[in-house]
Amino acid sequence: MVILDIQLEDGNAFDLLNQMNPEDIDFKIVFMSSYQSYLEEAVQFAAVDFLKKPFDEGEFVLALDKAIDSINDIEYNQRLSVMFNNLNKNQAEKIMLFQLDSGPYTVPLVEIECGEAKPGGAIFRLVSGSDFKVSIPLRRYEILLSKYGFFRCHPLFVINLNLIDAIDIPTLTIRFKSGHTVPFEDWRRPSLLKKYNEAKEQDLSQG
Template identity: 40%
Template sequence: MKKVLIVEDDRVMQKIVGEILRHHFPEFELLGAVSLVSEAVEIIHEETPDLLILDIALPDGTAFDLLQKVEFYNFKVVFMSGHEDFREEAIQFSAVGFVKKPFDVSDLVLAVDKACEAIDEAEYHYKLEILLTNANLPAASQMVVFPVEGMVKAVSLSSILFGEAVAGGSVMHIENGQSLFVPRPLRYYEQLFANFGFLRCHPLYVVNLRRIESLDEKNTLVWMDEGSGIPLEARKYETVKKRYYEIVP
C-alpha cells in the first residue's frame, strides 16, 4: 500500500485534500497532515512516504526548503499554491506535478495519477534536482525540462531562440543549431514562457525577445542573434517591437 503525506498549513485544505485522496485513491494509506517543514521532514524520515501533497509556502519555510532537507527522494510530489508565487514557474519548468488552489477535484486527481505513474526513478530525481536548481536561479537562467522521445531533457530557457508549431507538437530551436521535437502544442509553451520575454510573433512561431538581433519591417522577418530569420506577422510588428525595446536595453 502506498503511503501519502499532506503538507499544508490550512486546516480546511488539509481536510479537503484528505477526503479527495480517501475517495479516489483507497489504495493509499494516509499518514495524516502536517503544517510545518520540520514536522514533514521528521515524518518523511520515519515513515518514508511514496507521495507528498506539498504546499509551496509554509509557516517555517517553503517546499524547496523541505526538499533540501531530505537526503533521498524516495517519493513523488504534487505541489500546491494558493497565491501568485514566482516559484510556480520553477515547478512547471521542471515538469513535476502542480495544482493551483482553489482547484477542481479532477485537477488534483489527475496530478496525483501523473505523479504516481511508473516512470524511471532516476528520471524523476533528475526533475527534482532541476527544480531545486531553478529555485536558486534568476528567471531567464532557469532550466526547462522537455519530454523528448521517451525521456526528458533539460535546457536553459535563455538558450531557446524560438519555438515552432508543427504537426503533433512543437519544435524548440536552441542555440548552436540544435532543435528538439516536443509532443506538446506550442500554445502550452507560449503560456508557460509568457512572463520570461517570449512572445508569439506569427501563428506558427513564439520568439525569445532577448535573442533577437533586429526586426526587418519591410520583409516582415525577425532576425535572431545566431543568424536565422523567422516570420513576423505584419500586424504583430509594433507589439514585438514595443516588447523588444522594453526587455532589451
C-alpha cells in the first residue's frame, strides 16, 4: 500500500504513476490532497481511496482499513484506468465510476441525464432510459458534477443542463430531450436559467 500526496514538491502524483502501466500497479494507493483541483477530481471520479487534508486520526485509520479491505479488489486496475483516462480527456469525454452492489460501473458524463435522491442513496437515469442505484448520497456526486454542466434544481434532483429540451416556468418542470421530466423549485429559477444559458453558450463555442 502507498500513501501518496497528489501535490509533490517536484510535480504531482500522476507524473510519478504515469511512469508505470496501470495494469502493472500491484499495490493499493491512498491519495491525499489539501485543495480541490482537476487532479483531485480524477481520483474521486474513479472512486479511488482519497483523504482530504487536514484529516484526523480516525479518518486516516478508516482510509487505511478501506484500502486493506480492498486488497483483493479485482477491479482496482479498472479504477486506475478510469482515473488516468479522465486526466487526459476534455469535459465531454470524462467518465465516472460508480460502485454498485454488483461491482464498479463506468458511465460517460454525457450519458447521465439526472440523479435523484432516494433513501439510502440515489438513482441515476441515463439518456437511454435505463437507471441504476448507488448507496452514496446524491449530494456527494453533486459536488463532483457541478463543474461539468450539472445543477441541483430541486432537493431531490441533480440534472445535466446539456440534455435539457425545455424549461416550463408555469409548471416548474424541466423536460429533457428524451421526453423525461423533473420538477424544479421556483426560487432556484434564476440560477437554473443562468447555468442553462451558460451551458448552451459553451456547447455552441465547442461545436
